Amino acid sequence: MAMRPALLLPEIVLFLGALAALLGGSFLPRTRQWVTRVVAAAALVLxxxxxxxxxxxxxxxxxxxxxxxxPTTGVARLVATLGALVVLALAADEIDGSPRESETYALLLLSTTGTLVLAGADDLLVVAVGFLLTSVPLYGLIGISGTAVAAEAAMKTYLLGALFGILLLAGVTLLYGVSGTTSYVGLADPLAAAPRAVVAAGVVGVLGGLLFKAGGVPAHFWVPDAAQGAGGAVAAFLTTVPKIGAVVAAYRLVGALPDTLAWPLLVGVLAVASMTVGNLAAYAQTDPRRLLGWSTVSQVGYLLVPVAVAGRSDLALPSLLLYLAGYTVTNLAAFAVTTAFxxxxxxxxxxxxxxxxxxLAAALVVALLGLVGTPPTAVFVGKLTTTAAAWDAGDAWLAVLVLLNTLASLFYYLRWIAPLYARPTAEHPEDGDPPAPxxxxxxxxxxxxxxxxGLGAGVLWAVFSA
Amino acid sequence: MLSLIIVLPLLAAVALVAVPRLGDGAARWVWVVVTAVDLALVAALWLAYEPPGPGRLAFEEQVPWIPGVDSSYHVGVDGLSLPLMAMTTVVFLACAVFALRDEDRPRTRAALFLFLQSVSLGLFAAADLILFFLFFDLSIVGMYFVIAGWGHGDRGRSALKFFLYTFLGSLALLAGFIGLYVAAEPHTFDMVELARQTPLDGSPTAGGLVLAAILLGLAVKTPTVPFHTWLPPAHTDAPAVGSAVLAGVLLKMGTYGFVRIAMPMLPEAWRAWAWVVVVVGVVSVVYGALVALAQTDLKRMIAYTSVNHMGYVVLAVGAAGIVAEGSEQARSVAVTGAVTQMVSHGIVTAALFLMAGVVWDRAGTYDLGSFGGLAGTAPRLATLFAVGAFASLGLPGLSGFIAEFQIFAGSIAVAPVTAVALVGILITAALFLRALQRLFTGPTRGASRGFGDLRAAELWAVAPLLGLSLLIGVLPRPLLGVVEPAAEVVVQLVGR
Known part of the structure; x- marks a missing residue:
């Protein structure tokens, strides 16, 4: 047992990159703030x-x-950093030369660092640290554009974040109180011997915090508002990157729990609630980003399915990572279209x-059908394998509900696809503004x-199940 | 070779999209040439084909895709898939020729249809459940864009209904596939391996549920009563070539699934539920025919005859599951008839829908009451439509007869009660004769005035399809020689 900080180099690099962007930005004139973007991108690539x-x-x-x-941490690191890199590309159109440019990049990097910490956390206290490091920059990011809707979204996120942050800390305290340790390694045995109600309350608290980060029911209320109110690049970020850390952290947490609790059922029910609520709420949306916001709530539901069957099927972990990678890429593609227009x-x-x-229209079609889970996209392979994992673990009901929700989701994605190829009308003339490059x-x-x-899923699978 | 046949149209589609400088005229001809080359390749495959024997496939190719769940790009053909692949390329070639005159975004449409062709061929060649599902789903996506982009009338709504409904089917199918995967030991999605293992034999409940999911998925696609309601609006609002492909090729994906997946992989459950399948088939036959009889819209009428014709196939595959001592021969005849019916219906209905497209193109309506005496102004159309109608109602000498005769010969021998479905043939005959009469006979009136006859491209699209039907009707041996061994294998597998 040692510190071995060299193992944390990616996190350290991101953190230093954030500082460099922040400090560099204050010395650069407004027209040359793009330099900080390059710094941030370099940190992410490194x-x-x-x-x-x-x-x-x-x-x-x-x-x-x-x-x-x-390998799990490794994959989460890769997906999160590359996802954040894509977000920077979107920001290049949107906030180039804007007043808060370098601060935005610094906050993006800090939040990404928090995600990586969450993904590797093997200790309840590290989970708490990762939670705060991901959340606090996010509040600033959501409100940074300064518009009224952004301020409202930031406020909502902050209040919910504070509530669930306290729940998480309270949960950590309870679990520590009955087990005497915060490390996952020694958690299962003392928890099995502890009073079940206390353990259950603690686990629910910690899971609640992670669900807030992931944007899952019942801690999802901030997601659609933030996706709609924040800037496009920030919206793309907050619906994608923090989920990676939160879901992996949830997977590690349930892996450390004893069998005395019915946590698989709890997570399974939460998963179904997320996908159903997200899908139903997305039906009536007319703002594309708000629609995507609700769609991400439903996607968290699918992501929680392998968490619910963790340890009961060999497919669980690789399918989770595959789904995470596929979801990240696909969701970013959909958001990129909204920032293009x-x-x-x-x-x-x-x-x-x-x-x-x-x-661009073809990209949107691929992204939206991908989110539905149409083959051969990566999300399809993810969904297929998570569903198979659920069935394999004996939860056929979960598999069936995943498929039913997939059907339900098709309708609202098609509501966006349908106008793409419709004939232009007087109200919506064909030319319009050109897309951001x-x-x-x-x-x-x-x-x-x-x-x-999706086509190369076999190669990814080999890496993910190592 | 097999992969080349599958991928060639897709490559052409990508090329058409990626090279916008290619003019519309060139795009149309690229479409024709590529489908013709693909047809030639399938013909070469047919000539080189030898029956592979039970539990095997010819021209097999296998590349790992997701080894973690034992899913691979695994393709191969046998006597069930080869005729359908041939039929697919023929129908697509006819559509390409038919569309030579069409002005509405020909480059994009050619690309879309080439994509659909790859998808359809891939589905019939697939020997892996996930690969099958991939093509199954993509066929829905492609057809959605065909209807929404090139249809008429209330096309947005029809396309949406089509997508949602058939997507429901595909997800039910996927649920069934995952059930098979989980039950198999070791877990696999490989069709050949699953047919060898029959993993759910001995567990009637699980087997029944998985079969129910798969049947639901296939029944929506086929479609059978009561899952057919997406079909009439989709057909009515789809463009002519879209309808031809939808009815000619895409519907076969459902019926093909019965003989390729449901019967060999779930034999015990299939035998247990065979009577349900038979009843659904008989109801589809009679109900489809009756509703078709009541139509005043030409295209809806043809669409409902598809429900009727697919009902024969369902009836036959159901009868093949009613196992009795010494009935193997009869059941094999029924399955042979079912596969022949898939091929026959594909080419004949495609021809009928293309001709319905001609009617829409000239008159802007499908209303049978608006026409009369069309034989005077459009003799070529009248002749070909009559041939198509006779082929569809099963007149001897045409392909429909070969198919339906075998279906009934096999089914009635196994279950005499299925003879009630014969009434379907009677009704179909009545409705086609009535349609012929209303469209073509009597004094020239209404929309028939000034009706231009078939143009060269239309003639060259429709006539070869009907010629092929005639050829199969007169010389069925080359087709039956390929189908029969495979049908015997299926019957053996179900009888295990």
Whole structure:
């Protein structure tokens, strides 16, 4: 047991990158703030490279056993840093030369660091640290554009975050109180002997905090508001990157729990609640980003399915990581289309886009059908394997509910696809504003990647199940 | 070779999308040439084909895809899939020729249909459940865009209904596939392996549920009563070539699933539920025919005859599950008839829908009452439509007869009560004769005035399809020689 800080190099690099962006930004004139974007991107690339190197290496623990560097952490690191890199590309269109540019990049990097900490956490206190490090920058990010809706969204997120943060800390306290340890390694035995009500309350508290971060029911209320009110790049970030850490952390947490609790049922019910609530609420949305916000709530439900069957099926972990990677790429592609057309804030405003910008429209179709789970995209493979994992673990009901929810989700995604290829009308003339360049090509690239990841799922699977 | 046949249209589609400088005229001809080459390749495959024997496939190719769940790109053909692949390429070639004159975004449409062709061929060649599901789902996506993009009338709504309904079917199918996967030991999605293992034999409840899920998925796609309600609006609002592909090729994905997946992999459950399948088939036959009889809209009428014709197939595969001593021969005849019916219905209905498209193109309506005496102004259309109608109602000498005769010969021998479905043939005959009469005979009136006859492209699209039906009707041996061994294998597998 030792500190071994070298194992935490990706996190350290991101943190230093955030500081460099923040300090550098205050010395640069407004017109040259893009330099901080380059710094942030360099930090992310470096962190991703280090994560890849660590992924090839053996499993190790750092910080005296409270942080694990295993393939799961490695994959989460890679997905989160590369996802954040994509977000930077979207920001290049949106906030280039804006007053809070460098601060935005610094906060993005800090929040990403928090996600990585969550993903590797093998200790309840580290989970708490990761939670705060992810959340606090997020409050600032949501409100940073300064508009009224952004302020409201930031306030809502903050209040919910404070509530669930306290729940999480209270849960950690309870679990520590009955077990005498916060480390996952020694948690199961003392918890099995402890009063079940106390353990249950503690676990619910910690899970609640993680659900807030993931944006799952019942801690999801901030997600649609934030997705709608925050800037496009921030919306893409907050619906994607924090989930990675939160869901992996939830997977590790349930892996450390004793069998005396019916936690698989609890997580399974939460998963079904998330997918159902997200799908039903998305039906009536007309703002594309708010629609995507609700869609991410439902996606968290699917992501929780492998968590619910953790340890009971060999497919659980690789399917979770596969789904996370696929979801990240696909969701970012959908958001990239919205940042390519920042002024189209109604689904009907996408009328005729398919004729004028065929590649962008095709990217959106691939992304949305991907989110439904149409083969051969990566989310399909993720959904297939998570569903198979649920069935394999004996929870056929969970598998059936996943499929039923998938059917329900198709309807609202199609509501966005349908106008794309409709004939332009007087109200929505064909020309409109041209798409923002960075977002445009990011959308096409990530949509293409979501298909490639699906086709290459066999290779990924080999890495993920190592 | 097999992969080339599957991928070639897709490559052409990508090329058409990626090279916008290619003009519309060139795009149309690229479509025709690529489908023709694909047809030639399938013909070569047919000539080189030898029956592979029970539990095996010819021209097999296998590349791992997701080894973690034992899913692979595994393709191969046998006597069930080869005729359907041939039929698919023929129908798509006819559509390409038919669309030579069409002006509405021909480049995109050619790309979309080439994509659909790859998907359809891939489905029939698939020997892995996930690969099958992939093509099954993509066929829905492709057809959604065909209807929504090139249809007429209330196309957005029809396309949405089509997508939602058939997607429900595909998810039910997926649930069944996962059930098979989980039950198999070791877990696998490989069709050949699953047919060998029959993992759910001996567990009637689980087997019944998995079969129910798979049957639901296939019944929606086929479609059978009561899951057919998406079909009439989809057909009515789809463009002519879209309807031809939808009815000719996509519906077969459902019926093909019965003989490829449900029967070999769940034989015990299939035998247990065979009577349900038979009843659904008989109801589809009679109900489809009766509703078709009541239509005044030409295209809806043809659409409902599809429900009727697919009912024969369902009836036959159901009868094949009613196992009795010494009935193997009869059941094998029924399955042969079912596969022949898939091929026959594919080419004949495609021809009928293309001709319905001609009617819409000239008159802007499908209303049978608006026409009369069309034989005077459009003799070529009248002749070909009459041939198509006779082929569809099962006149001897045409492919429909070969198919339906075998279906009934086999089914009635196994279960005499299925003879009630014969009334379907009678009604179909009545409705086609009535349609012929209303459209083509009598004095020229209404929309028939100034009606332009078939143009060269339309003629060259429709006539070969009907010629092929005639050829199968007169010389069925080459087709039956391929189908029969495979049908015997299926019957053996169900009888295990």
């Amino acid at each position: 962190a991703a490279a280090m994560a890849a190197v660590a992924l090839a290496g053996p499993t190790a623990v750092a910080m005296e056993g409270s942080f694990t560097v295993d 920042p002024r189209r804030r109604e689904l009907s405003a996408y009328r005729g886009v398919g004729r004028r910008f065929p590649w 960075w977002s445009r090509w990011t959308a096409v690239a990530t949509a293409g990647l979501s298909v490639l990841l």
